[in-house]
Amino acid sequence: MEISKYCLLLLVASSLYYIVCSTTVSHDGRALVIDGQRRVIFSGSIHYPRSTPEMWPDLIRKSKEGGLDAIETYVFWNGHEPRRREVVYNFEGNYDLIRFLKEVQNAGLYAILRIGPYVCAEWNYGGLPVWLYKIPGMQTRTDNQPWKDEMQNFTTLIVDKVKEERLLATQGGPIILLQIENEYGNGDIEIHYGEAGPRYINWCANMAESLVSDVPWIMCQQSDAPQPMINTCNGFSGCDAFTPNNGNSPKIWTENWTGWFKNWGSPDPHRPVEEVAFQVARFFQSNGTIQNYYMYHGGTNFGRTSGGPYIVTSYDYDAPLDEYGNIRQPKWGHLKELHASVKLMEKALTYGEVVEDHLGNGLTITKFSGDGIVPGCFLSNQNSTVDATISFQGTKYFLPAWSVSILPDCKKEVYNTAKVKTQTSIMVKKKDNAGDQSKDLRWSWKPERLHDSAKGFGNSFTVNKLLEQKTTTVDASDYLWYTTNKGEELMLPLHLLLKTTFEAPLGSEPVVVDLLGLGKGEAWVNGNSLGRFWPNITANPDGCKQCDYRGNFQANKCQTACGEASQRWYHVPRSFLKRGEPNTLTLFEEAGGDPNQVNFQTVTVGTACTSAGEGDVLSLSCQGGRTISSVDFATFGEPDGTCGAYVSGGCGSDEAVVILKNACLGRDSCSIKISDKIGTSCAKLASPRKLVVQVTCS
Ligand code: GAL
Secondary structure (H helix, E strand, O other): OOOOOEEEEEEEOOOEEEEEEEOOEEEOOOOEEEOOEEEOEEEEEEOHHHOOOOOHHHHHHHHHHOOOOEEEEEOOHHHHOOOOOOOOOOOOHHHOHHHHHHHHHHOOOEEEEEEEOOOOOOEHHHHOOHHHHHOOOOOOOOOOHHHHHHHHHHHHHHHHHHHHOOOEHHHOOOEEEEEEOOOHHHOOHHHHHOOHHHHHHHHHHHHHHHHOOOOOEEEEOOOOOOOOOEEEEEOOOOOOOOOOOOOOOOOEEEEEEOOOOOEOOOOEEEOOHHHHHHHHHHHHHOOOOEEEEEEEEOOEOOOOOEOOOOEOOEOOOOOOEOOOOOEOOOHHHHHHHHHHHHHOOHHHHHHOEEEEEEEEOOEEEEEEEEOOEEEEEEEEEOOOOOOEEEEEOOEEEEEOOOEEEEEOOOOOOOEEOOOOOOOEEEEEEEOOOOOOOOOOOOOEEEEOOOOHHHOOOOOOOOOOOOOOHHHHHOOOOOOOOOOEEEOOEEEOOOOEEEEEEEOOOOOOOOEEEEOOOOOOEEEEEOOEEEEEEOOOOEOOOOOOOOOOOOOOOOOOOEEEOOOOEOOOEEEEOHHHOOOOOOEEEEEEEOOOOOHHHOEEEEEEEEEEEEEEEOOOEEEEEOOOOOOEEEEEEEEEEEEOOOOOOOOOEEEEOHHHHHHHHHHHOOOOEEEEEOOOOOOHHHOOOOOOOEEEEEEEEO
């Protein structure tokens, strides 16, 4: 084994010294090679401006506990350089990229930095500052000198900052991969950019490489990425069949969409964990070695630079950590088990030889083995409707349709993507800590006066046409006010700025404000923007049908909340709130809403359900300091209904309820082993029996 980790003892001044440990990062066609070792990397996206610095350590800790090795983020140009070449760029608050990367490093995780600086990301103008369009001759994202000057200037600024803070892996920092551009190859380059497209991509590659040459660069969805750029795959699926464009590039899945973003007027999109896990397992079964969840924590589109006009303020994304930073179950836990299972065969996956056996009907056995390596196997059933039992090396394995089993020693199945053992948590909004404040809130309203700055940005002017909004407002406002003279009367639009004071809910659980009843506008707490609100637009009433995780997935396949307010609750991060003194909620309302129902709530696990077979361990947990307050249901077999609404069926067991109460009541988590001694009155059920349980957290 090559030993490439080296530490330098640096003498500074006379007697001070410090140790610099550097990590080497390279790659071959199989994997990323870190300190001489090929590695399997699980990564997850967290966009730093979509949460607060106070939330970062907890989000990163939960990502690590969920089995991630790395955190990925884009860099958001229009947030950092809102005005061109400001002497002081914005790296404050939730734009403190360096602090974010240091939190990742402190947690002992790697970082993947996708600089872009075009990023897409459901962000205003894909992250491009709108002042770019004021530059004469500007054509963005092509072989155009004004664009290349600006892009290079910003990319260099970020790389220099990162180097100054010694954040590249080769400097002892966490960054193991960098990205330039974003999905440029998704458009039809010939049509959109002509010959300038490939010229531009070559320029991007050279520019990137001239800035950093000892940490690999990636280009996602760029099949003609020039060496040494690594081209990578994005999508819900299909990355198992993806092949990089040269033999020296490992197979990387940069965006595995864990859910989807939501538009105003649309229902909530979901992606079942069985489907996410299936695709991830297929990817590793097919020689993939680096996979990133987009998003692992989606967060919130605070302010107005993120989100753009169509995207709701919540960027929850149905990610393993919800918008507020709570663990979303069973998604987080089922993926955590997947990561641990794949890691058990890391050596075989990165050094073993691969033998594939296609059995027909979508059934495949894949074996990774080699001298001195414990062999690892995947058994997959890609048929979307038919379950199967296959015989392998003398043992029978049951494979539900659309599932993959992992056998880290090619004998024992430790994981199947369709067999979810993690608890389901139903999140609830509670007023108990906060009290129902809606009746106590006293509102004062005043009409919004337009500042001079809002009137044509310093210049009032008269036109007899509608204006192009982007070039007129330069992204400094969502609004472009038109006034008109009708006879003597000056017509001004009526907008209200509005405010009230409230007490912060006690405790540490995430806080939301319920804005049902309001129309459309922007909200602030103590001067911090909560983002745009628009609760009176309802989600499409159609499209929420029974969802089957099996088969091809699309963003609108599994939706909920049809016909409901498309976003009713808005996150108020704890760091925005003051304890023991009044807090101010300010609303800018453009559609004349009614604030009488506005109130503050906390979000937590209300109900948890799980099941376990005989011989297995049944585990349950609450969150945020809550404890299990009642055992509501314990039955052997298959009950009717779903978690939160089990009704009957199976064989109810009072004995199991007593055992669970003893083990769980008053605790924030508990585990019991299901033995054949529990539930003797249900002993007649076929073995191995399964116990299904529901508890309440409060
Ligand atoms: C990808 C893009 C991401 C994000 C995603 C959808 O195509 O690269 O930035 O927009 O789609 O959430």
